[in-house]
Amino acid sequence: AQSVTQLDSQVPVFEEAPVELRCNYSSSVSVYLFWYVQYPNQGLQLLLKYLSGSTLVKGINGFEAEFNKSQTSFHLRKPSVHISDTAEYFCAVINTGFQKLVFGTGTRLLVSP
Amino acid sequence: IAGITQAPTSQILAAGRRMTLRCTQDMRHNAMYWYRQDLGLGLRLIHYSNTAGTTGKGEVPDGYSVSRANTDDFPLTLASAVPSQTSVYFCASGLGDEQFFGPGTRLTVL
Numbered sequence: 273a274q275s276v277t278q279l280d281s282q283v284p285v286f287e288e289a290p291v292e293l294r295c296n297y298s299s300s301v302s303v304y305l306f307w308y309v310q311y312p313n314q315g316l317q318l319l320l321k322y323l324s325g326s327t328l329v330k331g332i333n334g335f336e337a338e339f340n341k342s343q344t345s346f347h348l349r350k351p352s353v354h355i356s357d358t359a360e361y362f363c364a365v366i367n368t369g370f371q372k373l374v375f376g377t378g379t380r381l382l383v384s385p
Numbered sequence: 386i387a388g389i390t391q392a393p394t395s396q397i398l399a400a401g402r403r404m405t406l407r408c409t410q411d412m413r414h415n416a417m418y419w420y421r422q423d424l425g426l427g428l429r430l431i432h433y434s435n436t437a438g439t440t441g442k443g444e445v446p447d448g449y450s451v452s453r454a455n456t457d458d459f460p461l462t463l464a465s466a467v468p469s470q471t472s473v474y475f476c477a478s479g480l481g482d483e484q485f486f487g488p489g490t491r492l493t494v495l
Contacts, residue, residue, distance in 0.1 A: 308486075314488060316486040318483060323482060337467075350387075362427060372443065375428040
């Protein structure tokens with residue numbers, strides 16, 4: 273069975289600073305990895321995903337993530353955040369047989385001026 | 386606009402009452418899912434359906450039931466609500482590796 277760990281429940285950062293949100297996963301089989309974003313009082317929307325190929329994945333709103341198989345990580349990064357990036361970010365994993373998606377507990381990104 | 390709709394947006398319910406949360410999609414996706422979101426726990430899968438006519442249990446199915454009579458609708462029923470079912474409920478549909486989420490239903494059981 274897969275599991276996902278997001279160690280940081282909350283990450284405060286100033287506007288225009290860089291940010292990294294950490295995600296580690298465990299699985300005995302090949303997986304696909306995802307980052308979802310949830311803005312206040314909204315549903316989740318896909319930010320980016322890793323299926324195969326290049327380990328550096330670029331998503332919407334200037335976010336990117338790097339798949340590191342040896343460290344079983346899929347950290348999310350943005351070089352310069354905006355106030356509008358304030359949201360909850362969820363890392364998720366699914367095995368390549370498209371079984372059930374497993375979510376981490378989420379990281380709240382708080383961007384202040 | 387294509388997507389997923391959920392109803393109601395929010396609901397306050399007395400313990401012991403029966404409640405059905407509605408979910409409809411117009412993307413013709415075969416797979417549909419119900420999650421609950423609780424602070425510090427992320428999203429947990431309640432039930433899922435890989436195609437119309439079939440359903441399966443997720444991580445936290447107790448106290449909930451689902452049906453999938455057709456491709457578009459996937460209602461979630463709480464037969465006798467309890468306070469621990471206070472949560473935000475998200476419906477999703479899936480196509481291959483990607484899932485698309487509805488806006489959620491905020492349910493409070495008193």
